[in-house]
Amino acid sequence: MPSNRRTLVPLAEMSTLPDGWIARIDPSNNRVYYVEGNHTTYHHPTFGVIPRPWQLRIEGTGSRAREYYYNTETREKTTNNPRFGKKELESQLLCVPRELRESATVTKNAPGLLQRMKRPDLSFSNSRHRYEIVHTIDDGGGGLGGMNGGVYVVRIKGIGHCKLDVEKRFTPDTLTPLRNGEPNLGVNEILITRKLIHPALANTIHAFIYPNLEHPTAASLYLEFCDRGSLQDLIKQYAKRIGTAEESYIPERFAWHAFIGLCDGLSYLMGGRSFAIDRDARSPSALPLPDWSPVLHRDIKPDNILLRSRSTLTHLKYPYLVLSDFGLATDSPSTDRYQLSSSLFGSTPFLAPELLHHPFPSRSQSRFFPRNQKHSHSSDLYALGACIYNLCRPCNTYIRSTGTEFVGAWSHFDFETWGSLETERWMMGTVSRKNDLDVGGRYSEQLRECVRLATDWDLVLRGNAIELGKGLVEQATRAGFGAADPSWEEMLPGWATRIHSYNAM
Known part of the structure; x- marks a missing residue:
């Protein structure tokens, strides 16, 4: 590697680096390389290898500096990422079993995506030996829930620049069929997740x-890797900066x-089609698909909403948000x-108010919902609305009486009502929740009203995601936030989301 180094100005690919990494330029040919301590490589630690004969180079200086991809054989220059080129992707598939080919390619959200996406076949052969683990998220010790037999970031063996996936393994006790013959939780999660085809829902790869x-006796679900962390991570980053020089607010x-x-994802779960994005489906007369079996998520919370980078490396786009974990x-x-x-x-913490006891449960009631109450599409919508409320108004509160710190998605709680109640009993009572989730005056009246509607305690007024989702695009446009890309001022700060280095391995 060259010894004559100069540091790059922030650009799309070079500035998307994990902590500890820097990008530099080889002055002999303007090729970009990366450095962490004594380790030097041409391979991007997050995005991985650029296929031969391509290189990442830079031209110009200062504010006019631009990155481009250069073909050393044809001398072609392009801003299109060759990692996602048709020729390069097809070459990867030659040594990949047919049932795993989706794991070696890249999903790009684009117009008509729902019509082109296909449900992967369910295999009855154990495929784990075909993958290598590049990072352990959970070793199966119960850190991410009792159903997990381990959660790992993986990639197919023998293909240096294939994309990363997440493998979720299931414990044997979640696979054994129930006494009535119905699938247990683990098998049920695989069957439900596999049937879902929507950009805002976890994408099953295999x-x-x-x-x-x-x-x-064994089962795994392979999902597209969402590389930018969770909505909970994002909310916490904003929350912990409250009261500091870095205090900031999420752009509207x-x-x-x-x-x-995400509301369109819930609409799809309920009706099998996109009601917010599909113009035809926004009509008041548009109905769910007649042969669709509606899905209740029943566990919507910021931890289960993940952020995924776009396949086009650009700063002027937001990451996708993806609802995940269909275990319940x-x-x-x-x-x-x-x-x-x-x-x-x-x-x-994200149960709808109708699922809570008023004002709080007795000790014998604390493990049960109120009589005749159960999860619904309306309670799923409330949970999503509470997530958006916390995104706009993150919490950083210290309860002196208990010595408890709440940093993150807790703003929908009314901590003044806690008193001497045990934590679980208090949280299971309506007294613990604010009944007016107003995101505040720094946001438009349209956003304030839509979040209030999604979290209304009156089930008739709240409705469901289909009813609300049909009008969200129009309300956003009225507020001045239509389909245009965000400006530089509206982009998320660099500290707001995670950047991994798994492809540095």
């Missing part, structure tokens, strides 16, 4: 249940971007054991 559905354009996309979901609520019982189910 799945296997070995050796069959009747007597499964990003709030609409998140709200519209159901597409058969009339027979689902949790819908038929009144047992507490889901994440307490």
Whole structure:
């Protein structure tokens, strides 16, 4: 590597680097390379190898500096990322089994994506030996929930520049069929997630249940890797800067971007089609697909909303937001054991008010929902609305009486009502929640009203994601936040989202 170094100005690919990494230029040919301590490489630690014969180079200086990709054989220059070129992607597939080919290619959100996406086949062969683990998210010790037999960032073996996926393994006790013959939670999650095709929902790349559905002993779900962390991470980054010189607020354009996309994902779960993005479906007369089995998520919270980079490396686009973790979901609520019982189910902090006791439960009630109450499409919408409220108004509160610090998505709680109640009993009571979730005067009246509507305590007024989603695009446009790309001032700060270095391995 060259010894004569000069540091780059921030540009799209070079500035998207994990902590500790810097980008430099080889003055002999203007080729970009990366440095971490004593380690030097041409391979981007986040985006990985650029396929031969391409190189990343830079031309110009100062504010006129521009990055481009250079073909050393043809001398072609382009700003199109060759990692995603058709020729390069097809060359990867030659040594990849057919059922795993989606794992070696890149999904790009674009017009007509829903029509082109296909559901992956369910395999009954154990495919784990075909992947290598590049990072352990959870080793199966229960850190991310009792169903997980391990969560890993993986890639197909033997292909240096294929994209990363996430493998979720399931514990054997979640695979054994229930007494009535219905699938257990692990198998149910695979079957539900695999049928979903929407840009705002977790994208299944591959799945296997070995050796069959009747007597499964091993299973894994492979999902597209969402590389920018979770909405909870994002909210915490803003929350912990409250009261400091770096205090900042989420741009309204990003709030609409998140709200519209995720609400459309909920609309799809309910009706099998896009109601907010598809112009035809925005009509008041548009109905759910007749053969669609509606899906209740039942565990919407900022931890389960992930951020994914765009395949086009540009700063003037927001990352995609993706609803994930369908481990508690159901597409058969009339027979689902949790819908038929009144047992507490889901994440307490984001339960809708109708699922809470008034004003708080007795000790014997704390593990149950109120009588005749259960999860619904309306309660899913409330949880999403509470997430958007916390995005706009993150919490950084210290409760002196208990010595407890709440940093992140807690702003929908009214901590003044806590008193001496045990934490779980207090959280399971309506007294713990604010009943007017107003994002505040720094945001438009349209956004304030839409968040209030999504979190209204009156189920009739709140409605569901289809009813709300049909009008969200129009409301965003009225507020001045239509389809235009964000300006530089509206982009998220560099500290707001995660940047990984898994491709440096």
